Amino acid sequence: MSTVYVVGTCDTKGSELRYLRDCIRDAGCRAILVDVSVSDLQRATTDVDIQPAEVARFHPELQNSEEIKDRGKAVAAMSQALVAFIRSRNDVEGIIGAGGSGGTALVAPAMRALPIGAPKVLVSTVASGNVAPYVGPTDISMMYSVTDVSGLNRISRVVLANAAHSVAGMVLNRVDAAEDDRPAIGLTMFGVTTPCVQAVTRELEKSFDCLVFHATGTGGQSFEKLADSGLLAAGIDVTTTEVCDYLVGGVFPCTADRFGAFARTGLPYVGSCGALDMVNFGAIETVPIEFRGRRLHVHNPQVTLMRTTSDECNRIGEWIGERLNLCTGPVRFLIPELGVSAIDAPGQPFCDPEADEALFSALERTLRRTDKRQVTRAGLHINDRRFAELLVSNFQEVLREH
Incomplete structure (x- = not known):
């Protein structure tokens, strides 16, 4: 079964990320939900496939509990850890994330680490502005969230479903270069x-x-x-x-x-x-x-x-x-x-x-x-x-x- 990684901070975007995961599964793909929250690395998140601590192990600084007291440093370190984590996996056929400015900055580097052609979709509150710092030289598809990524509503359900179905469609209908x-x-x-x-x-x-x-x-x-x-x-x-x-x-x-x-x-x-x-x-x-x-x-x-x-x-x-x-x-x-x-x-x-x-x-x-x-x-x-x-x-x- 084709595999899509759903990545984001489940402590603040849990319902949206699980909704993405469920839409992708309904479309016929295997979906793995990866939590990259930094609020409490010792806490196990329910209904998540990859816990934050598992991702954090790919960055030595995040092993020090004192480091996560500074959220800015923790997010930057978790972003580096996520890059290494994604590179270590051999089943990433597509990836999708959703978040605000912080979540976008956290997830985008891992997407850029994937080869050109690997489907990448990022739903973001900043996608209607200058996206060059996030996309860089890669083929990330950015979708503006319209409303904030803060709960499910009549707008966010449609936008997130469209994003989920787009990444699933790309994975299921991939063109071989x-x-x-x-x-x-x-x-x-x-x-x-x-x-x-x-x-x-x-x-x-x-x-x-x-x-x-x-x-x-x-x-x-x-x-x-x-x-x-x-x-x-x-x-x-x-x-x-x-x-x-x-x-x-x-x-x-x-x-x-x-x-x-x-x-x-x-x-x-x-x-x-x-x-x-x-x-x-x-x-x-x-x-x-x-x-x-x-x-x-x-x-x-x-x-x-x-x-x-x-x-x-x-x-x-x-x-x-x-x-x-x-x-x-x-x-x-x-x-x-x-x-x-x-x-x-x-x-x-x-x-x-x-x-x-x-x-x-x-x-x-x-x-x-x-x-x-x-x-x-x-x-x-x-x-x-x-x-x-x-x-x-x-x-x-x-x-x-x-």
């Missing part, structure tokens, strides 16, 4: 590197399922999430621009773990300098005061680009090189000497050979070359068809090595 027998590869793209990525995709799509990710911070995280989840055979990371926003302060940053999935998995990796000439901000009036005197370019009414300086490019090149040095699998990093984006070319607003050279030199200086790890300059623009061909040939090379 493996039906496409082509290996999946991930590619990163921005508007200013689109010609390059499209050319690479055209060359490879007959043999590979090409998954293109928009390099907007979350896009890069999703790219690496799939690599960590074992759903990618390799990565062609054309557009590493999120590093600029991370180091300089733009609105589309990566995290400190950028390139980490390839370091952990050893998957074949081909990368380039796509859009490392720019930092992203919102509308022109939102650009921070300290950057107003910089070279700015209005990409569209909602996006303003700022040209990276030589000093910033040096720092960006060093950071990328240091991260790639951690990769154990085959790595090829290609440098397009004639420009890293559509607007980094002679006559274009971000053409700056000095800044580009600072970037390229930092990459070459920092990245430690080995038989598996190489950095190569090409006297081409990133959107030149011949550069795409070079990416493809290096991709084929790292696949052979792998």
Whole structure:
């Protein structure tokens, strides 16, 4: 029988969670109710499959009864424990939770720990606002509770039943991604590197399922999430621009773990300098005061680009090189000497050979070359068809090595 985990704090949301569990069982799935309450770890909750103490055992701090006197610390620790608990289970075919801001923050990290494609539904009082901190780079479905998750009423019964039936439907009718027998590869793209990525995709799509990710911070995280989840055979990371926003302060940053999935998995990796000439901000009036005197370019009414300086490019090149040095699998990093984006070319607003050279030199200086790890300059623009061909040939090379 397909199994769905129902997770939440039964001390405050018990009736709602049990209602979810019963709806899921009526839909034809096995439902396991996991209580992650932190009010009293020694108390055994009735009509619950997994007690709070069992989850708490996955985090050493929660073994100290003094720690749970501070609710904020206890919730954070229980959230970490839940992540470890969920990862330890081999029968999680779907997961659902319900709660307010605290319960949402507690349960969401465990959902994010599951692979892409595993059904995840979270009924929350905060689901009509900014859900990015909860969803992250994963496929969590968030449903606004409308009323507070505080008892069953004519509204909450309908909303919770819809959520329960949605997760049950996903579990019972799951589509197998493996039906496409082509290996999946991930590619990163921005508007200013689109010609390059499209050319690479055209060359490879007959043999590979090409998954293109928009390099907007979350896009890069999703790219690496799939690599960590074992759903990618390799990565062609054309557009590493999120590093600029991370180091300089733009609105589309990566995290400190950028390139980490390839370091952990050893998957074949081909990368380039796509859009490392720019930092992203919102509308022109939102650009921070300290950057107003910089070279700015209005990409569209909602996006303003700022040209990276030589000093910033040096720092960006060093950071990328240091991260790639951690990769154990085959790595090829290609440098397009004639420009890293559509607007980094002679006559274009971000053409700056000095800044580009600072970037390229930092990459070459920092990245430690080995038989598996190489950095190569090409006297081409990133959107030149011949550069795409070079990416493809290096991709084929790292696949052979792998």
